[in-house]
Amino acid sequence: MRAEQLPIPPHFAPERVGKVWQVPYAQRAAEAAAWAQEHRLRPAAEDEFTVCLVLVDCQNTFCIPEFELFVAGRSGHGAVEDNVRLCEFIYRNLGVITQIAPTLDTHTAVQIFHPVFWVNADGEHPTGGQTIISAEDVEKGVWQVNPAVAMSVTGGDYDYLKRHALHYVRTLTEGGKYPLLVWPYHAMLGGIGHALVSAVEEALFFHSLARSSQLRFEIKGNNPLTEHYSVLHPEVMDGPDGEAIAEKNAPLIEMLLGFDAVIIAGQAKSHCVAWTIHDLLTEVRAQDPELVRKVYLLEDCTSPVVVPGVVDFTVQADEAFQRFADAGMHIVRSSDPVDRWPGIGG
Numbered sequence: 001m002r003a004e005q006l007p008i009p010p011h012f013a014p015e016r017v018g019k020v021w022q023v024p025y026a027q028r029a030a031e032a033a034a035w036a037q038e039h040r041l042r043p044a045a046e047d048e049f050t051v052c053l054v055l056v057d058c059q060n061t062f063c064i065p066e067f068e069l070f071v072a073g074r075s076g077h078g079a080v081e082d083n084v085r086l087c088e089f090i091y092r093n094l095g096v097i098t099q100i101a102p103t104l105d106t107h108t109a110v111q112i113f114h115p116v117f118w119v120n121a122d123g124e125h126p127t128g129g130q131t132i133i134s135a136e137d138v139e140k141g142v143w144q145v146n147p148a149v150a151m152s153v154t155g156g157d158y159d160y161l162k163r164h165a166l167h168y169v170r171t172l173t174e175g176g177k178y179p180l181l182v183w184p185y186h187a188m189l190g191g192i193g194h195a196l197v198s199a200v201e202e203a204l205f206f207h208s209l210a211r212s213s214q215l216r217f218e219i220k221g222n223n224p225l226t227e228h229y230s231v232l233h234p235e236v237m238d239g240p241d242g243e244a245i246a247e248k249n250a251p252l253i254e255m256l257l258g259f260d261a262v263i264i265a266g267q268a269k270s271h272c273v274a275w276t277i278h279d280l281l282t283e284v285r286a287q288d289p290e291l292v293r294k295v296y297l298l299e300d301c302t303s304p305v306v307v308p309g310v311v312d313f314t315v316q317a318d319e320a321f322q323r324f325a326d327a328g329m330h331i332v333r334s335s336d337p338v339d340r341w342p343g344i345g346g
Contacts, residue, residue: 110224134169
């Protein structure tokens with residue numbers, strides 16, 4: 001494995017990581033080719049020790065301060081600081097990372113976790129980001145499915161949609177999942193919020209051309225009947241009559257387990273990152289518990305959801321990462337040379 005760290009290319013500007021801008025593709029393509037030649041980078045296909053970097057939801061909607069669900073962490077600048085370190089990690093380790101798999105949280109307006117899906121007795125929608133809907137709320141009619149969305153979601157079968165909603169919130173509770181939180185509209189397909197953070201996109205593009213390695217984009221979250229924090233599993237996979245409404249991402253699971261090392265970073269530590277790692281751990285244990293030691297978590301490239309005075313998931317996120325470490329996964333930092341990571345070189 002080519003483990004020596006490379007310098008940061010001169011085009012990288014940390015002060016622009018928290019902003020939205022257009023990547024100059026032609027210029028970066030030429031620079032990537034020259035960079036690969038200067039530093040003798042081989043095509044990723046020639047890697048003897050293969051490494052996949054999974055980037056969870058490094059999108060504007062979560063990572064740019066003025067966007068809908070900026071992951072601030074307790075520092076108030078969490079996702080921006082994380083992405084500075086993440087970009088630097090990618091550039092320093094261009095010769096180590098074989099493939100990068102970015103996930104994209106992908107939503108439309110009418111989904112079970114968005115305000116328009118629900119109404120109260122007065123026909124009012126819940127407030128996104130501040131309303132939790134429990135099984136008791138649905139049973140008592142505090143919140144009910146908006147009949148106006150039935151045509152869009154179930155072809156007009158409102159009875160089925162009502163039964164599914166109750167089944168859904170009960171299943172979350174029984175499965176030990178987070179309760180249903182109505183989120184603000186975010187990561188809207190076709191919108192700016194859905195796009196990768198510009199600086200991260202630039203780093204991924206540079207890696208693709210410098211190593212001749214195609215990105216593997218993974219879309220999640222576009223099913224109107226379930227949340228989808230983890231890229232590997234939706235929150236709920238069956239409907240009220242036992243019918244399948246979604247399935248796990250078996251091709252991605254198989255791909256990840258084929259790498260010698262899997263590195264995970266992204267947003268948010270408390271939600272989509274934590275549940276993705278949780279599901280990967282479940283799959284690893286089912287196939288070969290020893291494979292857990294090939295998973296590395298970049299703890300300084302992810303932050304929890306924190307809304308001052310409203311909610312703080314820092315403790316839950318830290319507890320989840322401790323469980324993953326106790327299970328055999330490695331907690332690492334982006335500044336540490338990869339060849340010193342446990343199980344690789346140290």
